[in-house]
Amino acid sequence: MLASQRRSVILELVEESGAVKVSDLVERLGVSDMTIRRDIERLSGEGLVERVHGGALAINGARTSDEPGFSAKSELQRAQKQAIARAAADRVEPGSAIGISAGTTTYELARYVADIPSITVVTNSVPVAQLLHESGAPGQTVVLTGGIRTKSDALVGPVALGSLRNLHVDLLFLGAHGVDAYAGLTTPNLVEAETNRALIAAARRVCVLADSSKWGTIGLSTFGDLEEVDLFVTDDGLSERGRAALRDLVGTLEVVSPEGGRG
Structure with a gap:
């Protein structure tokens, strides 16, 4: 899978659930922890996700008013x-x-x-x-x-x-x-x-x-x-x-x- 395809999958998962964990992405995509972290950093730099310790949160274009659900947030940190x-x-x-x-x-x-x-x-x-x-x-x-x-x-x-x-x-x-x-x-x-x-x-x-x-x-x-x-x-x-x-x-x-x- 190309890096751009991998980042598209990550973004889709974030938008679906509100948040994702690095460990889950490693298992799902079959790449290293460091690769996933670089992907998240790239998506964060493009303003597409919010990078947090251990994963990423959805932004949906409105950082100040976005509110992930209880289940999504409970898995982070x-x-x-x-x-x-x-x-x-x-x-x-x-x-x-x-x-x-x-x-x-x-x-x-x-x-x-x-x-x-x-x-x-x-x-x-x-x-x-x-x-x-x-x-x-x-x-x-x-x-x-x-x-x-x-x-x-x-x-x-x-x-x-x-x-x-x-x-x-x-x-x-x-x-x-x-x-x-x-x-x-x-x-x-x-x-x-x-x-x-x-x-x-x-x-x-x-x-x-x-x-x-x-x-x-x-x-x-x-x-x-x-x-x-x-x-x-x-x-x-x-x-x-x-x-x-x-x-x-x-x-x-x-x-x-x-x-x-x-x-």
């Missing part, structure tokens, strides 16, 4: 997301009330807090609520906001906003589509941005969970300033420049390694 979630879960104390926003990294967090007894979890994530309903520890209470379901399995809109208006949590765990020093925390979904703002307003402290591929990505709508973030947990793939910017803006920056270390 899996090890990084798990390390971030594991570190963040250490902040949850039995008997506390926490908020968990929709997202794939926050879903990983739910796995780690599932065995913490007597916590109350407020969430607008259907997968998070289902996971805790099925495997949560004794005494856990899960409050699922109502609302309209988005591609990322978030519940948003007036019903979600109304349910959050009079709720208060000790600590909010918040995901983001993109993080930027100037644009702040962003999402491609305008209505989801409004719901995220309501979650922030309900929290005493805010913890953002975002892997390093989110840095420099800007979605359509800003839902929070980095100065509002008390704790930002990311992985060691973040550049030194990115780390320096975050240290100046957020309360505390925690950098973790997929192998288990922290910095």
Whole structure:
């Protein structure tokens, strides 16, 4: 297969599913890991895909408003997301009330807090609520906001906003589509941005969970300033420049390694 044909196949797969992994492409196309990475880099340089660690995301000509589905995003940066979630879960104390926003990294967090007894979890994530309903520890209470379901399995809109208006949590765990020093925390979904703002307003402290591929990505709508973030947990793939910017803006920056270390 010619390189141009191979890149056409990759682009078609990305457009069909919203995201692809390098490992899957290696198996499917029968070429090396390095060849696939060069193909993705070429497609990214042409503005046809968004290159991320471990794969590629669809752009569809509208980077700021494109929103891959939950399943597509959950397969990317899996090890990084798990390390971030594991570190963040250490902040949850039995008997506390926490908020968990929709997202794939926050879903990983739910796995780690599932065995913490007597916590109350407020969430607008259907997968998070289902996971805790099925495997949560004794005494856990899960409050699922109502609302309209988005591609990322978030519940948003007036019903979600109304349910959050009079709720208060000790600590909010918040995901983001993109993080930027100037644009702040962003999402491609305008209505989801409004719901995220309501979650922030309900929290005493805010913890953002975002892997390093989110840095420099800007979605359509800003839902929070980095100065509002008390704790930002990311992985060691973040550049030194990115780390320096975050240290100046957020309360505390925690950098973790997929192998288990922290910095």
